[in-house]
Amino acid sequence: MTKTIFPFDSQISYEQRKEAMMQEPRLIWLTGLSGSGKSTLALRLEHYFFFKHFKVFILDGDNMRSGLCSDLGFSEEDRKENLRRVGEVSKLMLDAGLTVICAFISPSGEDRSAIKNIVGEQRFIEVYVNCTVEVCEERDVKGLYAKARKGLIPNFTGVSAPYDPPALPDVEVHTAEETVEESMYKIIKLVEPAISLQTLQAYYCI
Template sequence: MMSSDSILLIESHVSYAQRKAAMMQEPRLIWLTGLSGSGKSTLALRLEHYLFCRGYKVCILDGDNIRNGLCNDLGFSEEDREENLRRVGETAKLMLDAGLIVIAAFISPYEAGRNAIRNKAGLDRFIEVYVNCTIEACVNRDVKGLYARARNGIIPDFTGISAPYEPPTAPDVVVDTVEESIDESLLKIIQFLESKVELVDRVPVMLPQ
């Protein structure tokens, strides 16, 4: 194994300020947390589409997609969940430093794990969105049958059934996908971004019909 004293960090010749100026936007990590089935991915996709159509450089990091690639060697124990989020946090920071707006949709059940991501990204670049949804509603929406398998003991350490979920103590935005429509929840997030990040109209992007 290579020792730490053999690793030499390099510094880009392009500064962070230059990247922000070139991108014409303030990089932000918009972190959506909530139970499986709460609507995180749906909201993330809608938000990405909205921002992209307004000319922003934006991308999504989604739990299932990350598990299919970058973290396909990890399970769902508490230790593996921590490593999964550590990798996501490092990836998100690289994207932020490149000037992108990053939308992340992860259950991220532990407050400590989310705070570690916040600290990695930078307090001024992290926006926490709590996608609140009752366990009953999540079970009813569960097209993959994960909750049923968890209740039958087939899936161990499943958040909300056999593993805990710690709701955020001070999220920037709270949406309730039981009481609100997706459009209403999306509008809440957009209004917060507009009040804090000063989103302005950019060159519109015409998507194919």
């Protein structure tokens, strides 16, 4: 079990924080190509769990790169550092008792393993949003794939940079063949029991 250490000799234990939040904190990590449907699923998951009275928050490229990671570019080193910071922020949020949903391409298995180590293996749920490059490119309203194929965006995952798919994800969805609802069901079926405390279940049975 991951040992959670709080700074400043906090008098509130991790177990007490979980009880106060009435949930088991988990990091739900959605990985997949650009255009695979990660953000769509992340937003739907946040909505679902929020209205089931779980305490959830999304971290994605926009809210990280507009603030904490605004000093980073898109070199391989900066992308790795961006993900490392996402992992460290996620750990703090988990330690506070929140459940965090992350939607990042995160093409490297090494980087994803590093994030798992940061937050603790038991608190990490890997969701592989599997979708072919061809379908992702068809969905690309921003024209990123077209720019990448013209050489305007270097090191673009799926075009000029590789994607290392998870070998053993906790759950895998196929967004080219499944509806959003079908993919959501597969994720929720795994995640909801993992973040539910018995006290939470008992609370809503009163």
